[in-house]
Amino acid sequence: MNSKDVNLMRRAAGLGSGLVLALMLLGFSCGQGRRFSHRQHLEQQGLDCKDCHAGSGDGLRAGAPDPKQCLNCHEEASQYEALAQKLAPQWPRLRALPADGKFSHQKHQDAGVECAKCHGDMKQSRKVTAANLPTEADCLKCHREMGVGAGCAVCHQTVSKTSPPPDHARSWNRLHGAASQEPVRGGRCSRCHERNHCTTCHQVAKPQDHTNTWSNFGHGVAAGVDRSRCSTCHRSDFCIQCHQQSVPVSHQAGWGAPLQRHCQQCHLLAPVSNCSVCHSGNFRHVMAPPRPNSPPHTTPTDCRACHHGFLLPHPDNGDNCRSCHK
Amino acid sequence: MTAAVKKAATLCSVVVLVGIVMWIPAPAAAQDSGASLHGTAEAGYRFRTDSEHQDSDFIERLSLQGFFPWKTLGEGADVGFVFSGQLQEDVDGKARRDRFDPFRDLADTYDQPTVGWIYLAYAELTRPGPFQLLRAGRQDLLDLLPIPFDGGLVTVQPSTKVDLNLTAFGGIPTNLFERDRRSGDAVGGAYLDWRPGRTLSFRVGYLSLRDRVELLDGAEETLDENLFILQGAWFPRPGDVLISRLTFRNAELRDATVRASHRDEDHHLNLSAYYTGQYLTREAEPLTVDPFAILLGELRPYNLGGIVVYKGIGERLGVEGGAVVRGLSGDNTENLYNLSFQRYLVTLYLNKVPLARSQFSAGLDWWMAEENHFETQSAHAEYDQRFGSHGLFRAGTAYAIYQVDEWTGREQEHAQTYFADLGIPAGKKLLFLLSYNFEDSTLRQVDTLRARVRYEF
Numbered sequence: 001m002n003s004k005d006v007n008l009m010r011r012a013a014g015l016g017s018g019l020v021l022a023l024m025l026l027g028f029s030c031g032q033g034r035r036f037s038h039r040q041h042l043e044q045q046g047l048d049c050k051d052c053h054a055g056s057g058d059g060l061r062a063g064a065p066d067p068k069q070c071l072n073c074h075e076e077a078s079q080y081e082a083l084a085q086k087l088a089p090q091w092p093r094l095r096a097l098p099a100d101g102k103f104s105h106q107k108h109q110d111a112g113v114e115c116a117k118c119h120g121d122m123k124q125s126r127k128v129t130a131a132n133l134p135t136e137a138d139c140l141k142c143h144r145e146m147g148v149g150a151g152c153a154v155c156h157q158t159v160s161k162t163s164p165p166p167d168h169a170r171s172w173n174r175l176h177g178a179a180s181q182e183p184v185r186g187g188r189c190s191r192c193h194e195r196n197h198c199t200t201c202h203q204v205a206k207p208q209d210h211t212n213t214w215s216n217f218g219h220g221v222a223a224g225v226d227r228s229r230c231s232t233c234h235r236s237d238f239c240i241q242c243h244q245q246s247v248p249v250s251h252q253a254g255w256g257a258p259l260q261r262h263c264q265q266c267h268l269l270a271p272v273s274n275c276s277v278c279h280s281g282n283f284r285h286v287m288a289p290p291r292p293n294s295p296p297h298t299t300p301t302d303c304r305a306c307h308h309g310f311l312l313p314h315p316d317n318g319d320n321c322r323s324c325h326k
Numbered sequence: 327m328t329a330a331v332k333k334a335a336t337l338c339s340v341v342v343l344v345g346i347v348m349w350i351p352a353p354a355a356a357q358d359s360g361a362s363l364h365g366t367a368e369a370g371y372r373f374r375t376d377s378e379h380q381d382s383d384f385i386e387r388l389s390l391q392g393f394f395p396w397k398t399l400g401e402g403a404d405v406g407f408v409f410s411g412q413l414q415e416d417v418d419g420k421a422r423r424d425r426f427d428p429f430r431d432l433a434d435t436y437d438q439p440t441v442g443w444i445y446l447a448y449a450e451l452t453r454p455g456p457f458q459l460l461r462a463g464r465q466d467l468l469d470l471l472p473i474p475f476d477g478g479l480v481t482v483q484p485s486t487k488v489d490l491n492l493t494a495f496g497g498i499p500t501n502l503f504e505r506d507r508r509s510g511d512a513v514g515g516a517y518l519d520w521r522p523g524r525t526l527s528f529r530v531g532y533l534s535l536r537d538r539v540e541l542l543d544g545a546e547e548t549l550d551e552n553l554f555i556l557q558g559a560w561f562p563r564p565g566d567v568l569i570s571r572l573t574f575r576n577a578e579l580r581d582a583t584v585r586a587s588h589r590d591e592d593h594h595l596n597l598s599a600y601y602t603g604q605y606l607t608r609e610a611e612p613l614t615v616d617p618f619a620i621l622l623g624e625l626r627p628y629n630l631g632g633i634v635v636y637k638g639i640g641e642r643l644g645v646e647g648g649a650v651v652r653g654l655s656g657d658n659t660e661n662l663y664n665l666s667f668q669r670y671l672v673t674l675y676l677n678k679v680p681l682a683r684s685q686f687s688a689g690l691d692w693w694m695a696e697e698n699h700f701e702t703q704s705a706h707a708e709y710d711q712r713f714g715s716h717g718l719f720r721a722g723t724a725y726a727i728y729q730v731d732e733w734t735g736r737e738q739e740h741a742q743t744y745f746a747d748l749g750i751p752a753g754k755k756l757l758f759l760l761s762y763n764f765e766d767s768t769l770r771q772v773d774t775l776r777a778r779v780r781y782e783f
Contacts, residue, residue: 098564131524144402166591167565175587175598175634180468194364196389196410199445199466203502204387204412209704209726212374212774213741213767215431218728221702224663225693226652227618227625235474235614236501239621240540242430 038125045073049115049122056105056115100158100166117142136188152192164192177232202233291325363783365390365409370759370778374429376770381429382417385778396451404452413442428770443502445474458483458491467495470531470555473614474500475513489521499537499614510538510548513614517555529557537612541620549612552576565589580606594638602630605655622663627655634671644675646689665695683712701729716757716782718749741767755782 041047049056051072052065067085097103108118116122118134125132143150152159159165168176180189180198189197211218223230291297296306303321368387374380393406416439448463459481467473477497484490496514517531535551554574561567571583582605587598608616608625619625634648650669660666673689688707695701708722728739747761756779763774 133524135524167589175596194389194391195408196391196446198468199410200366200387200389203443203445204410208724211726211741211743211763212428212765212772213726213728213739213769216428216769217739218702218726218741221728223618223622225665225667225695225702226669227622227663230618231616232472234617235472236503236617239618243621 036126036128038122038128043123098156098159098165100156102155102157111146111148113142140191150191289325291322361392361394363390363392366780366782368778368780370776373775374772376428376772378770379428380418384415384417386413387411393452396454399451399454402453403455405449406452407449408446409444410446411442411444413440415440428772445502456482459493464500469493469529470515470517470533471553471615473513473533473535474502475614476500477513491519493517493519499535499612501537501613501617504613510536512536525561525563527559527561529555531555531557535612535614537614539613539620547610549610551612551615553580565591575606578606580604580608594636594641594644596636597633598635599633600631603655604628618663623661624664626658626664628652628658628664628666629655632669638675642677642679644677645672646675647672660695667693667695669693681711685710701727703727714751715754716749717751718747720748721746739768741765741769756780757782 041052042049052069054065054069067081071081118138119132122132139155140150143154148154167179194200209218214222219230366387366389370385372381372383372385374382388409388411390409391406393404396403396405399405444464446464446466448461448465450459450461451457452459454460457480459479461479462477464474464476465479467475467479475495475497477495479493479495481491481493484492494516496512498511499513513533513535515531515533517529520528520530522528531554533551533553533555535553536548538546538548540546552575554577555571556574557569557571559567559569566588568586569584573580573582581603583600583602585598585600587596589596604625604627607627608619610619610624613620616625630650630652632648632650634646636644636646638644648671651667653666654660654664658664669692671689671691673687676686678684679686686707686709689705691704691706693702704724704726706722706724708720711719713719722745724743724745726741726743728741743763743765745761745763747759750758750760752758759776759778759780761774761776763772763776765772765774
């Protein structure tokens with residue numbers, strides 16, 4: 001390994017480690033949200049959720065309180081009412097529900113679900129963040145535990161097995177692979193799809209571009225450009241199986257004996273690397289009789305100057321004898 | 327021919343038998359208790375021909391999964407199984423091994439007219455006692471690398487206070503097209519998932535893989551790979567994600583990936599960008615990790631970046647475009663299987679035009695390697711129309727040009743493909759599928775006809 005490689009690796013290691021670190025820092029710092037101390041209001045002032053979030057008891061949505069609610073306790077807030085109204089739209093718009101979600105706080109409260117079950121311990125909260133809202137996984141876990149159903153239609157107005165989520169539209173074909181690998185969201189696939197759904201498409205059904213021409217010609221081109229795509233499905237030694245058992249398109253019509261047309265491909269044209277894909281250490285070439293160890297064979301000589309009295313069985317006409325006769 | 331017919335008849339009988347068994351509805355008591363049994367059984371016939379050759383095959387597929395509550399093991403405990411497999415029968419058996427046959431492919435290259443593959447076959451227990459998951463059988467592991475293997479997997483949650491899951495697995499890697507399983511193959515590893523908050527996720531894992539393979543000269547060799555993987559993901563809000571991943575091989579950084587995507591359904595916008603860097607030369611590796619190294623040679627270090635954007639103009643019109651660029655790093659020079667390239671793609675979508683539940687798309691895709699070694703372009707157009715519960719009509723065409731510039735200047739193949747598919751539902755569970763494909767290339771003209779019946783339950 002030369003110094004350039006070492007430098008490259010060092011830079012790469014630094015870059016990679018930096019990325020992970022940056023991600024961690026970014027994640028922790030950006031999740032802080034808008035400052036508002038629920039702790040002060042709940043723990044120290046003894047307020048209840050419903051005192052500010054009017055919809056939390058019987059409404060469909062609790063949402064951020066109307067700034068006028070603050071006037072109930074903060075008399076001095078009246079001085080800032082106009083400012084509060086102006087700032088209200090800028091309050092963090094946190095939304096736990098998807099666009100087609102249906103949810104009732106009242107139903108949950110009637111079922112005896114405590115606020116903390118979904119929102120965590122708000123008495124310790126000093127900032128409003130997404131962490132105060134339940135995730136889909138939280139909802140499903142609780143629904144299963146309480147035996148109230150975890151089907152799509154329980155929480156969604158439009159999503160069903162025949163009506164996929166909005167993000168499954170349009171360019172989803174290109175994006176679903178990455179989405180399924182996401183640690184948090186990946187688990188959601190199995191809510192609708194069978195466990196073997198990936199296998200059915202990726203290992204059983206071929207991509208559309210895998211046509212007959214692809215099999216005979218195009219796949220080599222594609223493997224040269226981006227072999228990583230191939231490894232999405234192919235994880236075995238099938239390349240060797242096919243390439244050793246079935247010959248390429250060009251290997252017919254006199255490619256082998258008696259015309260030996262293949263020799264011209266190597267010996268008369270510019271050197272190519274294709275042959276070595278399958279023919280590493282070709283037996284016949286290795287076994288070609290060596291040149292006699294005596295003059296004039298030991299010096300650069302035109303072989304055909306002497307070996308012209310009989311027909312050489314070589315289509316290259318003996319121009320490259322030394323390639324095989326070492 | 328008689329023997330082939332007998333085999334085909336036997337095969338069909340098995341499929342029909344399986345279908346009948348599957349048709350029997352699960353007992354009402356089992357359904358009430360939360361049991362579920364779903365799957366797909368499909369049987370089909372495929373005929374391919376050009377002016378000189380023809381090929382007839384029967385193809386059967388079965389996917390099955392069942393899960394049943396098992397309360398004696400604990401609250402929320404389930405027991406279940408998953409199966410997925412395919413059987414293929416070469417009816418005419420006319421493929422010759424000693425000459426080129428355009429219809430030989432992965433499915434029938436092993437000197438036998440009947441071949442089958444089991445993709446998945448495992449049983450699992452969910453939340454039995456202190457465990458989160460116990461699984462045994464043929465399975466896919468996607469969390470570290472895509473590894474199919476026969477073996478066991480166990481997941482435990484060490485603490486109920488911290489969202490932490492520890493998973494360990496081990497077994498024999500599955501290489502579906504390997505002729506013989508070679509003794510000495512093994513895979514094992516473990517990984518830890520930690521979610522410190524609802525928007526953050528981290529994974530640390532170790533994977534050891536050993537694969538005994540046959541080299542091109544017939545010799546056998548054992549290939550080893552030990553990987554250490556770090557991954558972090560951040561989800562600041564629904565639709566946005568940032569993922570970073572590092573892979574170390576023998577304590578050296580092998581590759582790094584960063585991927586970010588943003589989705590805004592209100593504005594019909596989808597944006598994804600990524601970077602992947604490979605910093606070590608990847609030579610012969612276990613087939614399970616890189617099945618191409620033995621044939622294509624080493625994969626040299628490179629940097630790859632790409633961006634793909636979809637923007638909808640309302641619901642009916644949308645455009646997707648993207649660019650991907652890869653460059654070999656350092657002083658690595660290009661060869662046939664290590665190339666710097668540029669890829670550009672653009673696709674136009676028309677949704678719900680002229681009928682509801684329809685989509686028309688037309689696009690271009692262009693790959694070009696530097697120094698013009700390789701170039702491949704394709705253009706495609708397709709119309710999809712869905713009807714009924716799961717009926718489908720689809721028709722389209724695609725044009726592809728493969729250009730190889732090696733030693734004679736240019737070698738090109740042009741292929742124009744026309745295709746049409748029709749899926750006719752018969753009731754809620756049965757679907758008849760007919761498809762026809764005509765391919766006209768400079769190599770040959772090929773007709774492919776498929777007829778299938780699929781039962782979903």
